[in-house]
């Protein structure tokens with residue numbers, strides 16, 4: 001095991017069959033060992049041998065149990081895909097230590113727990129953060145607004161609660177914001193400011209808060225300043241009273 005596994009791309013398809021994208025014999029040996037470790041699919045004893053891995057794709061399998069803490073040794077990971085499995089429980093703290101990640105896809109599992117309040121300083125390169133279709137709870141930490149590379153934030157279909165951070169629009173590169181089907185809230189006092197903060201997000205294409213029925217009060221007039229590139233604006237099944245604040249009565 002001398003060769004670094006840099007640029008090795010591991011692809012495990014539907015039945016834990018390893019697709020052949022292997023770059024050298026040593027790497028192949030490591031991969032065979034990896035495969036042998038299934039169903040304990042990320043056994044700590046092999047984790048260290050894969051420590052140069054930059055991309056790990058294990059989405060669309062039947063992985064069960066918790067996300068192994070030993071993944072935390074893969075310090076160089078840029079891409080981690082664990083989506084569409086049956087992973088459960090809280091993600092290990094070590095997952096949030098993978099500071100090189102640009103893409104984290106753990107959507108469509110049974111994961112729970114809340115997001116660390118300091119997530120904003122853990123992933124300086126994060127572009128796509130997909131946690132949708134899980135059982136996450138708690139607030140969306142305001143520090144998310146510090147993940148300045150973020151282009152897509154997918155938190156839909158969880159149980160996130162509280163107000164949406166008012167500074168979220170600091171994420172100027174944001175294109176895709178999915179907060180649909182949570183228990184997020186807003187009222188006339190607080191909660192809608194994040195819409196105003198998006199005035200400068202010129203690349204925003206999708207903004208979906210559908211199905212958060214505690215989004216009450218009036219839509220802020222700063223809606224008019226949302227990006228002209230918007231393709232989807234989802235405000236269905238919320239508790240909104242009137243289309244726009246300050247709107248004259250008599251409209252449709």
Ligand SMILES: *[C@@H]1O[C@H](CO)[C@@H](O)[C@H](O)[C@H]1NC(C)=O
Pocket residue numbers: 001029030033034045046048049
């Ligand atoms: C991992 O590497 C160690 C030493 O670096 C070696 O002893 C061990 O056999 C390797 N394990 C696998 C599964 O290749």
Ligand SMILES: *[C@@H]1O[C@H](CO)[C@@H](O)[C@H](O)[C@H]1NC(C)=O
Pocket residue numbers: 061062063084085086
């Ligand atoms: C998850 O587990 C359920 C029940 O065991 C099973 O029906 C389903 O196919 C599994 N889904 C995945 C993606 O593994």
Ligand SMILES: *[C@@H]1O[C@H](CO)[C@@H](O)[C@H](O)[C@H]1NC(C)=O
Pocket residue numbers: 088089090112113
């Ligand atoms: C998360 O799910 C696990 C079972 O998968 C359960 O034991 C645990 O209590 C849950 N934790 C929270 C915070 O809901």
Ligand SMILES: *[C@@H]1O[C@H](CO)[C@@H](O)[C@H](O)[C@H]1NC(C)=O
Pocket residue numbers: 072093094097
């Ligand atoms: C995460 O990283 C911090 C700082 O680098 C370190 O102190 C901590 O032990 C790590 N935690 C885990 C679970 O890897």
Ligand SMILES: *[C@@H]1O[C@H](CO)[C@@H](O)[C@H](O)[C@H]1NC(C)=O
Pocket residue numbers: 120142143144146
């Ligand atoms: C965001 O980062 C800035 C600068 O590092 C820091 O001062 C601020 O407290 C952070 N915001 C949050 C909500 O963590």
Ligand SMILES: *[C@@H]1O[C@H](CO)[C@@H](O)[C@H](O)[C@H]1NC(C)=O
Pocket residue numbers: 169196197198199200
């Ligand atoms: C948009 O950017 C301008 C210029 O940098 C700034 O003055 C303004 O406060 C920003 N608006 C919002 C809502 O962040």
Ligand SMILES: *[C@@H]1O[C@H](CO)[C@@H](O)[C@H](O)[C@H]1NC(C)=O
Pocket residue numbers: 199221222223224225
């Ligand atoms: C829209 O943006 C412009 C320019 O930043 C600002 O002057 C105006 O007040 C904003 N409109 C609303 C309704 O917030």
